Amino acid sequence: MTDSPWSVAVVGPGGVGGLVGAVLTRAGHPVVYVARPRTAAALTAGGLHVASAQYGDFHVPATAVPRLAAPVDLCVVATKATALDAALDGVPAEALGAGLVLPLLNGVDHMAALRERFPAAQVLAGAIRVESTRTAPGRIAHASPFCVVEVAGDRTPRTRLDTLAAQLRAAGIDASVRDGEAAVLWDKLAFLAPLALLTTAYGATAGEVRERHRAELEAVVGEVVSAARASGATVDTQAVLGFFDRVPAGMRSSMQRDVEAGRMPEVDAIGGAVLRAAAGHGVDAPATGRLLESCRQKADQVAAT
């Protein structure tokens, strides 16, 4: 089933959406981007330029629209969480048809937001491991020599998931299907939330966090893992800490980079989501709560400037 092209919509052609869309276009899939006017104009006029540590440098033409008008096989959602609701106004459920919805946002709460708009069985859980930045509308810098996507769909027939993963792999994306949405979403969040909250709250690298805030790191990882396990994931505290100890000392988080650059960070989607899940399952998360408050203050400062 991987020989026939899929029609694809990409909502939010930024670092992630631009890269995934361009890679799918390169593989022969017709892709339409749902974008805001300035980005839509840039894409339609100049296409997408990708400079990639994995795929090399390439250019593809692009078509962008403010609102999806015709059904697609796959709708990739790749906005920041802070822009999700507004962006989804450009994807009416009747236009989506029977297509699959693959969100690649970090966090967990977007699942409910998507399932309010689209049939639950069409909405998948997705996670992407990549480092990709939109340097200008239509220009994507893919710095990581990998692009790994995991999908799961608790309410979706396995054959549809397998076909999707096969299509992505055929295009050059390292895609796999996992058993369970909680595993896909929380395995990523269990590492990302401590990294993002600690590096942002202290303006520190991962190495500095390890050296100067060890007790807090261990506390937060313990809390996030408890929330993850209560939510159905099987992630393990020692595994997350071990991973944290192995990342490069100079590693920073995208939340931290957003704050430093004056962009709205995804504080609520990452830290708020952990606290809500913890509260929902009766898990105490005081260290996470303190760090979240500090990050919220930084987000408020960004909003005020």
Ligand SMILES: NC(=O)c1ccc[n+]([C@@H]2O[C@H](COP(=O)([O-])OP(=O)(O)OC[C@H]3O[C@@H](n4cnc5c(N)ncnc54)[C@H](OP(=O)(O)O)[C@@H]3O)[C@@H](O)[C@H]2O)c1
């Ligand atoms: N970048 C990474 O390496 C990476 C890695 C893993 C996970 N993630 C996650 O992936 C998600 C996307 O991150 P990103 O880095 O790709 O963000 P990004 O570069 O800021 O891209 C977001 C895109 O959403 C678009 N957008 C905003 N409002 C919109 C609207 N109303 N309608 C249509 N499009 C709209 C933006 O368009 P404009 O051009 O109009 O601003 C922008 O192109 C986040 O949840 C992030 O945490 C990112």
